[in-house]
Amino acid sequence: MTTNAGATLTGSTPTGTSASGGTLTGTGNLIRLILRRDRFLMPLWVVVFPLVVAGYVTSFSDLFPTPAELQQYADASRGNASFVALYGQLHGSSLGQLVNWRAGFIPVMVGLASLLTVIRHTRTEEEAGRRELLGATVVGRHAGLAAALISTVGANVVMGVLLAALMIGQQLPTAGSTAMGLEFAAAGAIFATVGAVAAQLTESAGSARGIAITVLGAVYLLRVVGDVSEISGGGLGWAAWLSPIGWVQRLSPYQDEQWAWLLPAVLVTALLSWVAVALSARRDIGSGLLAARLGPAEAAPSLSTSLALAWRLHRGLLAGWAAAFAALGVVLGGVANGVGDLVGTNQALKDVFARIGGREGLVDAYLVSIMVILGLITAAYAIQATLRLRTEETAGRAEPVLATAVGRLQWAASHLVFAVLGPAVVLLISGLFAGLTYGASIGDVAGQVPRVIAAAAIQLPAVWVLAALAVALVGLLPRLAAVSWGVLVVCLLIGLVGTAIQLNHWLLDLSPFTHIPHLPGGDVAAMPVVTLLVIAAVFGAAGLAGLRRRDIPTA
Amino acid sequence: MGDAISVSGLVKNFGPTRALDGLDLVVRTGEVHGFLGPNGAGKTTTIRILLGLMRADAGTAMLLGGDPWADATPLHRRLAYVPGDVTLWPSLSGGEVIDLLGRMRGGLDKQRRVDLLRRFDLDPRKKGRAYSKGNRQKVALIAALASDVELLLLDEPTSGLDPLMEAVFREVIGEEVRRGDRTVLLSSHILSEVEALCDRVTIVREGRSVETGSLAELRHLIRVSVHAELAGPANDLAGLPGVHDLQAQGNRVSFDVDAGALDAALRQLSAVGVRTLTSQPPTLEELFLGHYDTTSPKEPKQPNHTEVAR
Numbered sequence: 001m002t003t004n005a006g007a008t009l010t011g012s013t014p015t016g017t018s019a020s021g022g023t024l025t026g027t028g029n030l031i032r033l034i035l036r037r038d039r040f041l042m043p044l045w046v047v048v049f050p051l052v053v054a055g056y057v058t059s060f061s062d063l064f065p066t067p068a069e070l071q072q073y074a075d076a077s078r079g080n081a082s083f084v085a086l087y088g089q090l091h092g093s094s095l096g097q098l099v100n101w102r103a104g105f106i107p108v109m110v111g112l113a114s115l116l117t118v119i120r121h122t123r124t125e126e127e128a129g130r131r132e133l134l135g136a137t138v139v140g141r142h143a144g145l146a147a148a149l150i151s152t153v154g155a156n157v158v159m160g161v162l163l164a165a166l167m168i169g170q171q172l173p174t175a176g177s178t179a180m181g182l183e184f185a186a187a188g189a190i191f192a193t194v195g196a197v198a199a200q201l202t203e204s205a206g207s208a209r210g211i212a213i214t215v216l217g218a219v220y221l222l223r224v225v226g227d228v229s230e231i232s233g234g235g236l237g238w239a240a241w242l243s244p245i246g247w248v249q250r251l252s253p254y255q256d257e258q259w260a261w262l263l264p265a266v267l268v269t270a271l272l273s274w275v276a277v278a279l280s281a282r283r284d285i286g287s288g289l290l291a292a293r294l295g296p297a298e299a300a301p302s303l304s305t306s307l308a309l310a311w312r313l314h315r316g317l318l319a320g321w322a323a324a325f326a327a328l329g330v331v332l333g334g335v336a337n338g339v340g341d342l343v344g345t346n347q348a349l350k351d352v353f354a355r356i357g358g359r360e361g362l363v364d365a366y367l368v369s370i371m372v373i374l375g376l377i378t379a380a381y382a383i384q385a386t387l388r389l390r391t392e393e394t395a396g397r398a399e400p401v402l403a404t405a406v407g408r409l410q411w412a413a414s415h416l417v418f419a420v421l422g423p424a425v426v427l428l429i430s431g432l433f434a435g436l437t438y439g440a441s442i443g444d445v446a447g448q449v450p451r452v453i454a455a456a457a458i459q460l461p462a463v464w465v466l467a468a469l470a471v472a473l474v475g476l477l478p479r480l481a482a483v484s485w486g487v488l489v490v491c492l493l494i495g496l497v498g499t500a501i502q503l504n505h506w507l508l509d510l511s512p513f514t515h516i517p518h519l520p521g522g523d524v525a526a527m528p529v530v531t532l533l534v535i536a537a538v539f540g541a542a543g544l545a546g547l548r549r550r551d552i553p554t555a
Numbered sequence: 556m557g558d559a560i561s562v563s564g565l566v567k568n569f570g571p572t573r574a575l576d577g578l579d580l581v582v583r584t585g586e587v588h589g590f591l592g593p594n595g596a597g598k599t600t601t602i603r604i605l606l607g608l609m610r611a612d613a614g615t616a617m618l619l620g621g622d623p624w625a626d627a628t629p630l631h632r633r634l635a636y637v638p639g640d641v642t643l644w645p646s647l648s649g650g651e652v653i654d655l656l657g658r659m660r661g662g663l664d665k666q667r668r669v670d671l672l673r674r675f676d677l678d679p680r681k682k683g684r685a686y687s688k689g690n691r692q693k694v695a696l697i698a699a700l701a702s703d704v705e706l707l708l709l710d711e712p713t714s715g716l717d718p719l720m721e722a723v724f725r726e727v728i729g730e731e732v733r734r735g736d737r738t739v740l741l742s743s744h745i746l747s748e749v750e751a752l753c754d755r756v757t758i759v760r761e762g763r764s765v766e767t768g769s770l771a772e773l774r775h776l777i778r779v780s781v782h783a784e785l786a787g788p789a790n791d792l793a794g795l796p797g798v799h800d801l802q803a804q805g806n807r808v809s810f811d812v813d814a815g816a817l818d819a820a821l822r823q824l825s826a827v828g829v830r831t832l833t834s835q836p837p838t839l840e841e842l843f844l845g846h847y848d849t850t851s852p853k854e855p856k857q858p859n860h861t862e863v864a865r
Binding site for chain 2: 127203204206292293294295296297298299303304305306308309312313316395396397399400401402403404405406407408551552553
């Protein structure tokens with residue numbers, strides 16, 4: 001173990017900690033370990049977020065080629081409360097301003113990715129006992145925390161630079177592009193430290209994630225309340241000034257860049273880093289600041305089957321996804337009617353929209369596109385729930401269950417119930433809430449709720465195909481089970497950019513989501529839906545047959 | 556009636572490595588059978604095949620009169636298993652795991668559960684993530700021992716327990732034996748544990764059974780290491796049959812002696828006059844070195860110091 005490299009690196013610790021070199025010994029090696037473990041995951045979000053934003057530049061310049069058209073679009077959007085709630089306030093009408101505004105939710109996603117990354121490399125490691133293993137080597141007390149923060153903040157800086165470069169590359173002003181890169185990187189850095197603090201509080205990584213995500217949600221909500229109050233002349237405008245998401249947006253890229261807003265962001269990042277370090281110095285490895293609650297001494301009478309066990313293991317995940325999808329439904333449904341305002345007086349757009357059915361057709365098209373996106377996100381949940389089978393197996397927790405009178409199929413089915421029904425619950429909830437808010441905004445709740453629920457439900461066959469593929473991998477090629485995530489990424493790319501860059505049909509057809517009927521508004525053809533269901537059934541059956549036949553390897 | 560477990564010629568390959576190479580094992584109903592071998596000898600693989608978690612590449616295995624692979628589920632109602640490395644669900648309390656595993660097996664003796672919790676000194680309210688290795692093992696042990704089953708498959712069940720808890724474990728298994736209606740397969744790499752608990756022993760090495768029989772039949776395997784300080788030099792020891800590796804330094808002697816020759820050796824010592832005497836049973840490594848390991852001296856010794864102390 002060379003600790004020299006670590007010592008050199010810690011000299012440039014950007015987290016502003018006052019810890020002495022000794023407690024940071026080995027940080028460099030740990031950073032390398034993190035980069036090695038995250039060599040696929042980290043580059044993914046570092047690259048995808050800037051690419052999505054770059055995609056907005058292309059689509060805005062295609063849709064609104066002249067300043068006048070941009071102006072119309074901006075005028076229609078700026079007073080729309082649901083848009084302001086989702087993206088933030090829009091002041092100008094230049095291409096850069098519109099793109100930055102449209103990307104207003106992405107810093108929240110960056111914050112989410114950052115806090116998850118930090119918790120993954122701190123509390124999750126501790127919970128798994130790996131931190132203990134490293135703690136016994138030549139590694140300083142704070143090295144693990146410092147390494148997680150440095151890697152994550154570093155990834156955010158790389159992402160910011162990449163974003164700025166992509167924007168400048170598309171002929172947007174340099175100052176604005178720089179400000180936008182900083183906005184994204186600062187959001188990531190702040191929530192990386194929020195994750196670091198949360199990781200000190202609880203013994204379980206799951207609770208730490210819950211705390212950090214709750215903070216992120218609250219901060220986002222503050223911005224929403226503040227911004228919406230401001231445009232509607234309410235008195236709560238100050239709320240957005242309390243929100244770190246509000247601060248970084250007030251850097252105002254492409255407008256009249258307000259660099260001073262970087263200051264609170266940097267201060268909070270430094271302060272939270274210091275808090276995390278101070279908390280970590282005050283506790284033992286493995287423990288949390290909040291005392292772990294004791295469980296019941298005896299199991300409830302209902303906890304007597306593998307299904308009851310699976311419910312215990314899946315219910316937290318299901319509740320989290322259901323809550324997130326309820327919120328997404330409220331927001332996305334609330335915005336729907338505003339989409340109709342965007343047509344404005346742009347003649348070309350009007351023609352396009354007339355062809356797809358006028359204003360109502362436009363809103364329907366929007367609902368179709370968000371439901372496909374919700375479907376893709378739900379597929380992530382379905383895969384996550386399916387791969388719990390594999391996690392249980394590799395962690396050695398399947399073995400004691402399978403050594404009881406529970407058969408393999410019964411064990412697998414207990415988990416797969418949640419991979420099949422969980423996504424259905426989650427999608428129906430998002431459809432219900434989107435239908436409610438959209439229906440309320442046009443005064444037609446009774447009419448819209450069933451339409452939007454149907455639009456959500458129709459995604460399920462495609463979601464199940466991906467879940468069933470994961471089952472097939474777990475059963476037949478267990479070592480390659482994680483390939484399911486790769487397949488999802490391919491489907492995501494096809495779904496998000498496939499039609500925009502005019503991929504050929506053969507490629508588009510690879511994604512099950514390409515074959516889903518377009519609801520609301522479109523026709524429901526039974527054939528593709530039935531085909532997808534059959535494919536899902538075949539994959540699932542093949543996987544289960546494989547699982548019955550193969551060895552359950554030693555943990 | 557008959558044998559609880561009968562395995563013959565079992566072969567299992569993992570890629571290029573051969574984990575089991577024609578292993579034989581017979582456990583009679585009602586006995587406590589020691590399954591003894593160094594780490595990596597194939598004990599766990601055998602147990603996993605008996606549990607139907609893995610399929611053998613060749614050979615036959617019968618468990619409680621059934622096929623462990625095809626009849627896994629009904630057979631599992633009649634047995635309980637304690638893995639060597641117990642992992643628990645982080646969010647479930649120990650008490651919940653005990654009840655859950657017991658119920659999935661088909662029932663739990665409540666009184667026995669209370670009794671075992673007390674004797675193993677386990678707090679059942681802690682969550683899975685909060686338990687140490689030893690306490691996780693206790694959870695699995697209590698779940699297995701409180702179940703009303705015919706057969707216990709215990710895979711190195713004491714590897715995480717402290718000596719006090721090991722004593723409790725031996726006591727509890729002793730009671731199981733006296734009840735007389737349970738069969739126990741106890742895998743271990745600790746000779747003294749097997750000696751203390753088992754009626755018969757099968758010794759495995761590199762995927763094969765090298766010895767099997769009652770402890771009395773295996774007595775020839777058991778050597779005792781003796782260290783003594785005497786009143787004078789012990790000149791006649793070297794000539795005794797059954798004495799090995801004799802080292803004498805002035806009045807101090809140390810040697811290994813076959814169990815059958817112990818009495819004669821001690822007579823020799825006391826004839827000279829004994830000042831101090833320590834004797835200890837051989838560790839499993841020493842046993843293997845003495846009896847089987849003439850061909851591969853490079854076999855790494857297990858770095859398990861607690862074991863040497865036994």
